[in-house]
Amino acid sequence: MSERYFVESWFRGKEAEAFRSTTRESDSEPHPHVTFDRPFKIIEGREELVKQKIVDYCRGKEPIKFILEGKGNFGDIEYVPVISNELQEFDRGLEELLEGDVVFEEKLNSEKILHVRLYKNIDSFPRTESTMTRLVCLRDKKIWFSYDFVEQQILTREESLKLGYTNK
Numbered sequence: 001m002s003e004r005y006f007v008e009s010w011f012r013g014k015e016a017e018a019f020r021s022t023t024r025e026s027d028s029e030p031h032p033h034v035t036f037d038r039p040f041k042i043i044e045g046r047e048e049l050v051k052q053k054i055v056d057y058c059r060g061k062e063p064i065k066f067i068l069e070g071k072g073n074f075g076d077i078e079y080v081p082v083i084s085n086e087l088q089e090f091d092r093g094l095e096e097l098l099e100g101d102v103v104f105e106e107k108l109n110s111e112k113i114l115h116v117r118l119y120k121n122i123d124s125f126p127r128t129e130s131t132m133t134r135l136v137c138l139r140d141k142k143i144w145f146s147y148d149f150v151e152q153q154i155l156t157r158e159e160s161l162k163l164g165y166t167n168k
Contacts, residue, residue: 003140005040005102007054007094008033009132011116012163018128019068023080024119032116034066034082034132036091040102050101051137051145055154057097058135058147064090068116069127074108079115080125087114087132136160 011019011032019032042050066084073079091114095104118125134155136146146160147153155163 003041005042005050005144006138007036008136008138009036009134010136011130012134015130019116022120022122022125023116030117033136034087034114034116036114036135037095037098038104038107040098040104042102046101050098053097053101054094054135054137055147057094058149059152061090061149063131063133063149065129065131066114067127067129068125071118071122071124072113072115074113078118078121079113080118082114082116084114088112 010016016032020027023032064084064086066082066087068080068082070081071078072081091112098104133150134146134148137144143157143160145157146155148155
């Protein structure tokens with residue numbers, strides 16, 4: 001049970017480049033993304049079950065719209081808030097679904113704040129509409145698989161990398 005897992009939505013294409021140019025000092029900072037759930041470890045022998053639960057949860061869902069706007073912080077970490085009741089519900093439902101099959105890291109706050117981390121000092125991020133079209137699942141900082149909400153299909157690590165998810 002040593003591997004660490006994350007479930008994220010990564011920005012792609014022009015949207016990713018625009019966000020990077022505004023919020024990062026260099027290309028060494030991580031790919032802009034929204035993290036769902038808390039990082040977790042899968043209980044031994046349940047990895048395929050967890051993957052199937054995530055896929056089943058995503059299947060049939062449409063891409064989810066959200067808004068990025070403003071600025072907040074968790075102590076020294078600054079971020080852009082993600083505004084979307086639908087994404088909040090998606091996050092809560094996914095975490096509830098995985099309970100019992102994974103061991104979540106401890107909560108940092110009593111209320112989860114979906115956000116995208118800033119790596120550059122800015123006054124405030126301008127209101128920007130975006131859409132989550134793909135969920136990316138990571139195992140030990142490498143793509144495990146992803147789920148495409150537009151095509152309604154699972155993508156392997158290799159397929160995900162071909163589509164531009166290159167830095168993990």
